[in-house]
Amino acid sequence: MAASNVVFVLLICFIINSFAKRDSLYDFLFNGDYEFIDLTHPFDNQTVYWPNAQVFRFTKQIGDYDATGSWYAANDFTAGEHGGTHIDAPYHFAKTGLHVGELPLTKLIAALIIIDISSIVNDDPKFVLYKTHLDHLLYYEDKPSLLIFKFGWSKYFNDTKKYLGQNDNDNTLNFPGLSEEVVEWIISANKKVVGIGVDVASVDPGSSTNFPVHKILSTKGLYGIENVNLSRQIPETGCTALALPMKIALGTGAPLRLVAICSKQEPK
Amino acid sequence: MAASNVVFVLLICFIINSFAKRDSLYDFLFNGDYEFIDLTHPFDNQTVYWPNAQVFRFTKQIGDYDATGSWYAANDFTAGEHGGTHIDAPYHFAKTGLHVGELPLTKLIAALIIIDISSIVNDDPKFVLYKTHLDHLLYYEDKPSLLIFKFGWSKYFNDTKKYLGQNDNDNTLNFPGLSEEVVEWIISANKKVVGIGVDVASVDPGSSTNFPVHKILSTKGLYGIENVNLSRQIPETGCTALALPMKIALGTGAPLRLVAICSKQEPK
Numbered sequence: 001m002a003a004s005n006v007v008f009v010l011l012i013c014f015i016i017n018s019f020a021k022r023d024s025l026y027d028f029l030f031n032g033d034y035e036f037i038d039l040t041h042p043f044d045n046q047t048v049y050w051p052n053a054q055v056f057r058f059t060k061q062i063g064d065y066d067a068t069g070s071w072y073a074a075n076d077f078t079a080g081e082h083g084g085t086h087i088d089a090p091y092h093f094a095k096t097g098l099h100v101g102e103l104p105l106t107k108l109i110a111a112l113i114i115i116d117i118s119s120i121v122n123d124d125p126k127f128v129l130y131k132t133h134l135d136h137l138l139y140y141e142d143k144p145s146l147l148i149f150k151f152g153w154s155k156y157f158n159d160t161k162k163y164l165g166q167n168d169n170d171n172t173l174n175f176p177g178l179s180e181e182v183v184e185w186i187i188s189a190n191k192k193v194v195g196i197g198v199d200v201a202s203v204d205p206g207s208s209t210n211f212p213v214h215k216i217l218s219t220k221g222l223y224g225i226e227n228v229n230l231s232r233q234i235p236e237t238g239c240t241a242l243a244l245p246m247k248i249a250l251g252t253g254a255p256l257r258l259v260a261i262c263s264k265q266e267p268k
Numbered sequence: 269m270a271a272s273n274v275v276f277v278l279l280i281c282f283i284i285n286s287f288a289k290r291d292s293l294y295d296f297l298f299n300g301d302y303e304f305i306d307l308t309h310p311f312d313n314q315t316v317y318w319p320n321a322q323v324f325r326f327t328k329q330i331g332d333y334d335a336t337g338s339w340y341a342a343n344d345f346t347a348g349e350h351g352g353t354h355i356d357a358p359y360h361f362a363k364t365g366l367h368v369g370e371l372p373l374t375k376l377i378a379a380l381i382i383i384d385i386s387s388i389v390n391d392d393p394k395f396v397l398y399k400t401h402l403d404h405l406l407y408y409e410d411k412p413s414l415l416i417f418k419f420g421w422s423k424y425f426n427d428t429k430k431y432l433g434q435n436d437n438d439n440t441l442n443f444p445g446l447s448e449e450v451v452e453w454i455i456s457a458n459k460k461v462v463g464i465g466v467d468v469a470s471v472d473p474g475s476s477t478n479f480p481v482h483k484i485l486s487t488k489g490l491y492g493i494e495n496v497n498l499s500r501q502i503p504e505t506g507c508t509a510l511a512l513p514m515k516i517a518l519g520t521g522a523p524l525r526l527v528a529i530c531s532k533q534e535p536k
Contacts, residue, residue, distance in 0.1 A: 025529050026379045026508040028296055030411050036373035042517035043369075054344040058518070059322075061348075070483060071363040073520040076322040078346040080329075085515070095339040101311075105304035105527060111294045143298050215338060240294040244512040244525035247353070249310035250326070252341040257512035257525065259373060261293055 029261070037239075039148075039258040040085045041157055041229045048160050048201060048227060049083035051173070056083065081253035085227045087195075087245045088203075092252040093211065093218035100251030103223060107194040111141040112241035112260050114234055118152030125165040127151070127176035128205050131185050139237055140190045146225070146241045147186065148197035151176045154231045165206050177205030180212040187220055195243065197225030197258075228258060235262050297529070305507075307416075307526040308353045309425055309497045316428050316469060316495060317351030319441070324351060349521035353495045355463075355513045356471075360520040361479065361486035368519030371491060375462040379409040380509035380528050382502055386420030393433040395419070395444035396473050399453050407505060408458045414493070414509045415454065416465035419444045422499045433474050445473030448480040455488055463511065465493030465526075496526060503530050 028034075041047060049055045056079040063073035081100075082088065090097025115138065121127045129149065153175060156163040165174025177200060186193060196203060196217060203213040203224045217224045225243060239262040245254040296302075309315060317323045324347040331341035349368075350356065358365025383405060389395045397417065421443060424431040433442025445468060454461060464471060464485060471481040471492045485492045493511060507530040513522040 024379075024506045024508070024531065025296065025302065026409075026411055028293065029377065029508060030379075034293065036377060038373060038515075040515045042515050043519075044517040054327075063520075065363075068478075070361070070478075071486075072361060073359060073363075074348070074350055075520060076346065076348045077516065078344065080342070080344045082342055092341060093339060095333075095341075105306055109297065109304060109527075109529075111292075111298075141294075143294055210336075210338075218339075238292050240292070240297060242510055242512060244510060244527060246514050246523045247306075247308045247310045247525055248345065249312040251311075252331075252343060255514045255523075257515055259377075259512060261377075263292065 033264055034261055035264050037232055037234050037260040037262055039229050039234070039260055040256065041227055043079065043084050043255060046158055047084040048157060048163055049080055050201065051164070051166065053083060054078060054080040079255065081248065081251055082226070085229060085256050085258055086225070086253050087243065087256040088214065088217070088224035088226065088253045089251060090218045090221050090223065093214045097218050097221065099249065100245050100254045101247050101249035103245070107144055107223070108243045108245070110144040110146045110194055110241050110243070112239040113139055113141060113145055113147050114150055114230070114236045115147060116150040116236060118150050121151045121176050123152065125174040125176060125206065128179050129177070129182050130179050131182050134182065138186070141192065143192060144194045145190070145192050146195045146197060146243060147193055148225070148228055148230070149178065149199070150230050151198065151200050153200045154229050157227070157229070164201055173206035175200045175206040177208065178203050178213050180216065183213050183216050187216065187222065193222065195223040195225060197228045199228045199230040200226070202226055225256060225258065234260055238263055301531055302529055303532050305500055305502050305528040305530055307497050307502075307528055308524065309495055311347065311352050311523060314426055315352040316425060316431055317348055318469065319432070319434065321351060322346060322348040347523065349516065349519055350494070353497060353524050353526055354493070354521050355511065355524040356482065356485070356492035356494065356521045357519060358486045358489050358491065361482045365486050365489065367517065368513050368522040369515050369517035371513070375412055375491070376511045376513070378412040378414045378462055378509050378511070380507040381407055381409060381413055381415050382418055382498070382504045383415060384418040384504060386418050389419045389444050391420065393442040393444060393474065396447050397445070397450050398447050399450050402450065406454070409460065411460060412462045413458070413460050414463045414465060414511060415461055416493070416496055416498070417446065417467070418498045419466065419468050421468045422497050425495070425497070432469055441474035443468045443474040445476065446471050446481050448484065451481050451484050455484065455490065461490065463491040463493060465496045467496045467498040468494070470494055493524060493526065502528055506531055
């Protein structure tokens with residue numbers, strides 16, 4: 001084919017492709033190639049909260065048939081901001097940080113990267129993740145990204161005492177977490193990381209008393225996500241995270257609905 | 269160009285287009301063509317609740333600097349399920365209906381259709397929408413769809429008394445809503461409609477005492493969304509809705525984060 005024909009072919013392709021890109025997002029979403037994976041633990045009587053925090057509690061208002069035979073049910077509820085699958089806003093540990101209601105959607109909808117360190121953790125509740133564990137493991141995207149670390153802890157979520165590693169003798173908590181070092185490194189290595197999530201009750205290890213990782217995230221304007229539900233298999237790359245918290249205007253944190261949209265194909 | 273050349277061009281285009289479609293969803297989302305529009309009112313002291321319902325209230329736990337100079341803030345909160353921007357699960361008005369925690373993501377992420385009837389409503393708090401108002405207006409998608417009716421009421425959200433049309437003399441509420449007739453018609457006309465939303469406090473008009481629209485939605489397995497924030501301009505078609513409620517396992521309803529993803533281009 002002559003060079004002019006090649007140019008012509010490419011031109012036609014460009015035009016056709018331009019039209020193809022005008023497909024709406026939902027044509028793309030509902031073409032059968034994607035699945036929605038819920039990374040959220042439910043809120044009920046079993047939901048994990050920090051010891052002595054306000055747990056999720058219903059106050060049932062009504063749930064009955066009326067005189068005409070119609071069912072009607074409604075409840076009130078009470079909860080701490082920081083239990084179950086939830087978001088920590090920067091304001092949690094930084095007075096000048098954003099509240100939950102101020103977090104921009106352009107950070108809450110982000111590329112999702114799962115960093116599966118569960119085989120390194122190997123069920124050790126004293127495990128702390130350092131940079132040396134990750135040197136050959138970490139993958140970044142050149143887009144707003146949420147990094148979620150999989151410690152392999154979601155399987156304990158329905159047993160609060162085990163999940164938190166509560167030791168009644170010394171009142172300590174024992175579950176794995178991130179070191180200050182590793183989080184400093186991640187944030188400095190990739191400015192597009194907007195949030196850090198974990199499948200344990202805190203980004204800091206259970207043994208922490210001064211919460212350096214919380215402080216770094218808040219100070220740097222990143223959000224944290226705790227108690228991510230990683231019970232289901234999920235591709236480590238190629239998914240998109242929808243991290244949509246209850247819009248508590250002045251919240252330091254809030255219950256979060258965390259959903260991943262993933263290609264049904266093998267991840268790239 | 270000969271017919272064989274045309275076939276060749278189309279073949280090349282098909283191949284190129286096939287590769288283009290393998291872009292991940294977030295390549296698509298973050299290519300600059302889309303914007304995220306928050307359709308959620310914030311939860312604070314001004315959030316609209318039904319009269320005598322439990323309003324959103326914080327119980328501040330702490331918000332102060334500690335001895336080392338570190339800021340730390342956290343709250344508890346109490347709320348009714350059915351205030352502010354929220355979802356009504358089918359269980360609200362049907363004992364065998366799904367609870368909030370059981371609503372499938374394939375219905376909560378849906379094509380979004382905005383039906384702007386605000387010019388017909390014309391600020392009339394007694395307005396009720398009948399089929400005759402819509403005969404030439406209604407647009408459907410052949411996909412799971414959320415239909416949101418814009419009565420033009422979001423502008424009153426910060427004035428609860430005006431928003432609800434509370435009449436102190438006779439204890440009535442006066443705000444516009446949907447008729448039983450129009451909802452029956454919509455549901456029978458398009459089986460892909462998975463939810464109905466409104467920018468007023470109830471899918472039924474304020475004057476309703478037996479809530480037929482609530483009952484239809486619950487009985488048919490659709491969810492309702494009330495107090496949608498339509499303060500911002502939004503294309504009537506071509507957007508995708510992310511309707512992600514707080515995952516209250518046995519909820520009759522729940523606070524909802526409602527976000528539209530829309531093309532920045534003019535809607536088709």
